[in-house]
Structures are given as C-alpha cells and as structure tokens.
Amino acid sequence: MEQLVNELSKKSAKLQQQSYTTKQSVKDLRTKLQAELAVIKKLTARTTNVAFYSWLANEDTAHSRVIKYDRVVTNIGNGYSVITGRFVAPVSGTYAFSVTVSDKSGVGPAHLDIMKNDIEVGAVRSERTGDMDLGSQTVVLSLKASDNVYIKNRGNHGLHTHRGRYAFNTFSGFLIRS
Numbered sequence: 001m002e003q004l005v006n007e008l009s010k011k012s013a014k015l016q017q018q019s020y021t022t023k024q025s026v027k028d029l030r031t032k033l034q035a036e037l038a039v040i041k042k043l044t045a046r047t048t049n050v051a052f053y054s055w056l057a058n059e060d061t062a063h064s065r066v067i068k069y070d071r072v073v074t075n076i077g078n079g080y081s082v083i084t085g086r087f088v089a090p091v092s093g094t095y096a097f098s099v100t101v102s103d104k105s106g107v108g109p110a111h112l113d114i115m116k117n118d119i120e121v122g123a124v125r126s127e128r129t130g131d132m133d134l135g136s137q138t139v140v141l142s143l144k145a146s147d148n149v150y151i152k153n154r155g156n157h158g159l160h161t162h163r164g165r166y167a168f169n170t171f172s173g174f175l176i177r178s
C-alpha cells in the first residue's frame with residue numbers, strides 16, 4: 001500500500017512538472033508569435049501599394065477647372081477618381097506625382113497647377129507656339145490619409161487630346177513610402 005502511494009505521489013509530481021513545462025512552452029510560443037506578428041504588421045505597412053496613371057482622352061473635360069483625366073490605366077489602391085479628377089491618399093506617407101501637359105497648338109498656352117487640398121504646390125505650362133510641345137512637372141509631397149491632389153486648369157484654352165488618340169496630357173502618382 002505504502003509503495004503504491006509512493007508511486008502515485010511520484011507520478012503526480014512528474015505530471016505537475018510536465019504541466020508546468022507545457023505551460024511555460026505555451027507562454028514562450030505566445031511571446032514569440034506576438035513578436036512575429038509585430039514584424040509582419042511593420043512589413044505589411046511598408047509594402048502598401050498605391051499607384052495610379054490616367055490620361056486625358058475626352059475633349060469635353062479638357063476645358064474644366066479640375067482636369068478629369070478620363071482614361072485610367074492604373075489605379076492600385078483606388079486613390080484616383082475619374083468622377084472628381086482627384087487623387088485621395090488612402091494612407092499617410094510620401095508620394096510622388098507627375099503631370100505632363102500639351103496645349104492646343106495655335107489656340108493658346110496651357111497652364112496647369114498641381115493642387116494639394118486646394119493649395120497650389122506646383123505648376124506646368126506649354127506654349128501655344130511650337131507644335132506638339134510638352135511641359136512636365138514632378139512633385140514629392142507628404143500626405144496624410146484623405147489629403148487630396150488634383151490638377152487645375154488655369155487657362156481656358158483646352159488641351160491637346162487629339163480626339164483620344166494620344167496620351168499627351170497625363171497625371172500619375174505613387175506612394176514612395178507610408
């Protein structure tokens with residue numbers, strides 16, 4: 001009887017030790033997993049992909065104050081809206097934007113402003129003289145999520161769309177880093 005009690009007592013102690021070890025392992029694993037998750041979150045934030053490219057094909061929108069570049073080629077992250085002509089930043093970060101402009105030859109110069117939240121941050125121009133000439137501009141901006149960027153037409157001479165045949169007037173942008 002005494003031997004049996006001893007054996008059971010030993011077994012119980014062993015089980016208690018095993019239980020402790022298991023609990024410790026689970027705790028260690030949980031700590032490791034939390035650290036891994038933090039790394040994954042950081043990497044995911046870093047690889048957020050935002051990029052768009054659109055050009056002007058429709059003559060009707062060439063005279064509007066906010067240029068609505070209607071031929072959307074790329075819109076990763078859906079930041080650009082063809083309805084409003086505005087790019088709205090889906091995430092905070094550093095962004096680059098480029099615009100090219102071509103005037104209607106012989107009609108008048110084309111002068112466009114790059115606007116951030118309705119404030120001019122860049123400008124680009126092409127002269128009415130010189131057939132098929134292009135102006136271009138690139139800006140780098142720090143944006144908060146929901147800040148918007150668009151292109152404003154300062155003049156009213158229209159832009160060279162060539163009836164949608166050539167992508168002379170373009171607007172593009174991408175997230176450098178969030």
Ligand SMILES: [Ca+2]
Nearest residue numbers: 127128129130
């Ligand atoms: Ca010109």
